[in-house]
Amino acid sequence: MEQSLPVRLIRVVGTERITPHLARVTFSGDGLAGVTPLDPDQEVKLYFPRPGQAEPRLPEPSGDFTRWYQAFTAIPEDERPWMRSYTLRSTDPVRGEAVIDFVLHPDAGPATRWALAARPGDTLGMFGPSPYFARPVRLLASVRAADWLLIAGDETALPAIAAILEQRDPATPALAFIEVAGPEDELPPAAKGTAEVRWLHRGSVPPGRADLLPEAVRAAEFPPGRPFAWLAGEAGTVRTLRRHLIGERGLDRASIEFTGHWRLRLSQDDAPTEDDLAEARERVAAAEAAASAPPAPRAGLPELSRDMFDNAYRAHAAPWVTGAPQPAVVALERAGLISGSVLDPGCGTGENTVHLARLGYDVLGLDFSEVGIEQARAKAAEQGVAARFEVGDALDLGGETRFDTVVDSALFHVFDAEHQAAYLRSLHRACRPGAVVHVLALSDEGPGYGPVIGEDAIRTAFTEEAGWRLEELGRTTYQGVLGPDGGLGELPAWLARARRI
Numbered sequence: 001m002e003q004s005l006p007v008r009l010i011r012v013v014g015t016e017r018i019t020p021h022l023a024r025v026t027f028s029g030d031g032l033a034g035v036t037p038l039d040p041d042q043e044v045k046l047y048f049p050r051p052g053q054a055e056p057r058l059p060e061p062s063g064d065f066t067r068w069y070q071a072f073t074a075i076p077e078d079e080r081p082w083m084r085s086y087t088l089r090s091t092d093p094v095r096g097e098a099v100i101d102f103v104l105h106p107d108a109g110p111a112t113r114w115a116l117a118a119r120p121g122d123t124l125g126m127f128g129p130s131p132y133f134a135r136p137v138r139l140l141a142s143v144r145a146a147d148w149l150l151i152a153g154d155e156t157a158l159p160a161i162a163a164i165l166e167q168r169d170p171a172t173p174a175l176a177f178i179e180v181a182g183p184e185d186e187l188p189p190a191a192k193g194t195a196e197v198r199w200l201h202r203g204s205v206p207p208g209r210a211d212l213l214p215e216a217v218r219a220a221e222f223p224p225g226r227p228f229a230w231l232a233g234e235a236g237t238v239r240t241l242r243r244h245l246i247g248e249r250g251l252d253r254a255s256i257e258f259t260g261h262w263r264l265r266l267s268q269d270d271a272p273t274e275d276d277l278a279e280a281r282e283r284v285a286a287a288e289a290a291a292s293a294p295p296a297p298r299a300g301l302p303e304l305s306r307d308m309f310d311n312a313y314r315a316h317a318a319p320w321v322t323g324a325p326q327p328a329v330v331a332l333e334r335a336g337l338i339s340g341s342v343l344d345p346g347c348g349t350g351e352n353t354v355h356l357a358r359l360g361y362d363v364l365g366l367d368f369s370e371v372g373i374e375q376a377r378a379k380a381a382e383q384g385v386a387a388r389f390e391v392g393d394a395l396d397l398g399g400e401t402r403f404d405t406v407v408d409s410a411l412f413h414v415f416d417a418e419h420q421a422a423y424l425r426s427l428h429r430a431c432r433p434g435a436v437v438h439v440l441a442l443s444d445e446g447p448g449y450g451p452v453i454g455e456d457a458i459r460t461a462f463t464e465e466a467g468w469r470l471e472e473l474g475r476t477t478y479q480g481v482l483g484p485d486g487g488l489g490e491l492p493a494w495l496a497r498a499r500r501i
């Protein structure tokens with residue numbers, strides 16, 4: 001039986017102005033009984049009704065995130081609810097209630113306007129708690145593994161900061177920097193154990209315009225030991241803080257969890273700016289432990305390697321995930337070299353699959369990492385693209401001949417010679433006669449970041465004896481996350497085209 005997504009209507013049962021700029025709203029609703037956050041900084045999506053609506057218009061319940069999200073985006077814009085992201089302050093699974101704190105911004109948007117006027121009985125929609133909106137780092141586990149906890153955020157981060165300080169192990173020391181307008185906006189958390197909170201008052205300076213948080217963290221004397229840092233607030237400030245911690249304090253990316261709760265003049269759920277894309281690239285490089293680990297054994301990608309890939313996706317640390325399709329794949333499509341039914345083996349988080357599906361191709365993204373596939377499906381749904389993804393083994397694609405084009409972006413080169421042959425046999429069974437396989441592989445002429453391959457190995461693998469005719473082999477580049485600043489760079493690569501015979 002298909003289980004519905006955690007999308008529900010929630011109704012106000014109480015409101016309280018807890019500071020001049022923070023309203024606490026308590027909700028009840030069907031399905032809230034037994035609900036608990038996945039982590040202290042659990043994000044949910046709230047849906048606000050349009051003027052004239054008693055409650056937000058939402059699609060019918062579904063067990064499929066992609067279908068539900070597509071139905072949501074199909075609602076006419078003047079009827080579609082405003083969507084905003086919030087943190088659950090707390091839940092009462094026995095009473096079936098959830099508490100959310102709303103920052104009352106001076107330039108009131110739809111969420112602030114709603115919170116200012118909220119009364120018992122008013123109704124919102126809520127998606128979550130859900131793994132779709134869970135932070136990639138399991139926060140409390142990461143904090144337990146550190147010697148102390150560093151927190152920096154503005155008032156939009158207060159609900160999460162309070163929950164983190166209250167739920168952490170009291171034996172873990174914590175140092176928190178919190179920016180608010182003034183003393184009247186301080187809301188001391190009920191923190192246990194050793195926790196020092198330093199309040200920063202910006203006065204009449206508009207939110208997001210002060211440099212208080214970066215200045216305070218730069219000037220701070222850190223306790224001894226290895227910290228775990230949690231950063232949240234205005235996106236530009238968060239980026240500045242993170243760069244300071246990595247570049248000047250020497251913290252490892254894996255020890256920093258960060259999120260831009262809001263942006264100057266924009267909400268978190270508006271279209272991304274160039275700065276947001278820069279943040280996305282930084283997030284791709286976050287927690288680089290998986291990327292800096294020794295290359296995994298390549299013989300058939302065993303379970304050890306599977307764990308490495310899963311962990312890299314969970315931590316958003318995979319250097320091959322750039323948030324965009326590979327330029328070489330984009331060029332193949334523009335040249336008319338992709339047609340028919342398409343397979344994207346080793347699709348990871350699905351950038352190439354989503355790109356091709358958006359253009360109307362019948363494309364299947366396949367990967368052995370369930371974590372990667374989950375993120376790919378969520379990414380497609382967020383972008384409103386009907387892309388298909390499956391968890392599967394590229395070495396065993398079955399005997400059904402169904403693909404006309406294969407777009408292999410950085411999978412072939414991770415196998416040794418024995419498993420390259422097994423992979424090509426698997427592709428041969430799955431491809432129709434005349435089908436084309438494009439292979440984008442990191443070249444041994446590059447710096448050697450992870451597995452690479454030489455020209456001779458490609459020519460040796462794609463032979464007529466093996467059922468393939470190598471039609472073209474040339475040099476190109478592969479785009480990845482490179483360098484200490486998390487920026488994108490180009491690596492030497494091969495681009496091969498072979499035809500099934």
